[in-house]
Amino acid sequence: MAESPPPETIISTRGVRVTFGKRFILDGLDLDVYRGEILGVVGASGTGKSVLMRTIIGLAPLYSGDIKIFGQDYVALHPREKQKMARRWGVLFQQGALFSSLTVKQNIQVPMREYLTLSPRLLDELAMLKIALVGLKPDAAEKRPSELSGGMIKRAALARALALDPDLVFLDEPTSGLDPIGAGEFDELIATLRQTLGLTVYMVTHDLDSLHSICDRIAAVGEGHILAEGPMATMLASDHPWLRAYFHGPRARAALASAKA
Numbered sequence: 001m002a003e004s005p006p007p008e009t010i011i012s013t014r015g016v017r018v019t020f021g022k023r024f025i026l027d028g029l030d031l032d033v034y035r036g037e038i039l040g041v042v043g044a045s046g047t048g049k050s051v052l053m054r055t056i057i058g059l060a061p062l063y064s065g066d067i068k069i070f071g072q073d074y075v076a077l078h079p080r081e082k083q084k085m086a087r088r089w090g091v092l093f094q095q096g097a098l099f100s101s102l103t104v105k106q107n108i109q110v111p112m113r114e115y116l117t118l119s120p121r122l123l124d125e126l127a128m129l130k131i132a133l134v135g136l137k138p139d140a141a142e143k144r145p146s147e148l149s150g151g152m153i154k155r156a157a158l159a160r161a162l163a164l165d166p167d168l169v170f171l172d173e174p175t176s177g178l179d180p181i182g183a184g185e186f187d188e189l190i191a192t193l194r195q196t197l198g199l200t201v202y203m204v205t206h207d208l209d210s211l212h213s214i215c216d217r218i219a220a221v222g223e224g225h226i227l228a229e230g231p232m233a234t235m236l237a238s239d240h241p242w243l244r245a246y247f248h249g250p251r252a253r254a255a256l257a258s259a260k261a
């Protein structure tokens with residue numbers, strides 16, 4: 001039987017160290033993210049999940065180690081090349097990070113205006129396509145973030161992350177603050193977009209339902225490195241005290257039961 005080729009590595013970090021002052025938040029972290037997967041990044045609060053995501057995309061300074069995205073050392077690239085590469089990923093920050101003075105349509109058009117030269121009509125058409133893609137109604141286009149529900153803000157932020165048709169998306173706690181039904185719908189949306197757009201998804205999350213329902217692999221961050229990495233079965237089998245408490249606690253049992261239902 002022919003062996004399937006090894007998965008293409010989209011992100012590779014080796015020996016990543018990040019410090020704020022004298023404290024190393026990350027201290028020798030190795031992680032690979034493969035094309036087309038949804039990777040869930042978990043860990044106790046304050047362990048450095050967001051810092052890792054920000055370091056990968058060049059928003060937090062790397063003290064030492066190597067980070068490759070699409071096979072290239074992003075930090076070492078010439079600014080012009082950096083800009084070109086950054087077009088290939090979209091980011092959904094924890095609180096959505098939409099510009100409050102702009103409408104949803106204008107927010108989605110921010111990266112388009114930065115990177116593309118398009119007529120106003122085409123910009124509008126593209127923004128409306130993204131709005132539909134994330135399941136928002138057309139009338140959301142002219143609303144400002146203050147007029148949106150939490151779920152709509154997440155969808156609008158996702159539409160902006162998808163503005164430039166990225167290959168890779170970084171999602172920082174995409175379902176936080178959503179009620180369980182809204183969170184489940186958002187998970188479904190992420191899974192559908194991964195399938196239809198062929199996205200690779202790097203998702204920082206505390207949401208056990210998301211981990212069970214849509215993540216192919218999970219990476220647990222703690223003590224400055226990756227404590228465990230693999231499918232849910234690997235997490236469930238781990239003896240590490242934090243992993244045991246997290247994946248076998250009462251909330252985990254409820255999430256497992258609903259994933260099996």
Ligand SMILES: Nc1ncnc2c1ncn2[C@@H]1O[C@H](COP(=O)(O)OP(=O)(O)OP(=O)(O)O)[C@@H](O)[C@H]1O
Nearest residue numbers: 020021025043044045046047048049050051052206
């Ligand atoms: N710009 C910064 N300056 C100083 N310290 C920082 C900075 N950004 C993050 N930290 C510290 O780094 C640590 C890791 O923060 P980070 O936000 O990555 O945690 P997290 O694992 O994402 O937590 P949570 O799950 O609560 O969002 C925290 O102790 C935080 O205070």
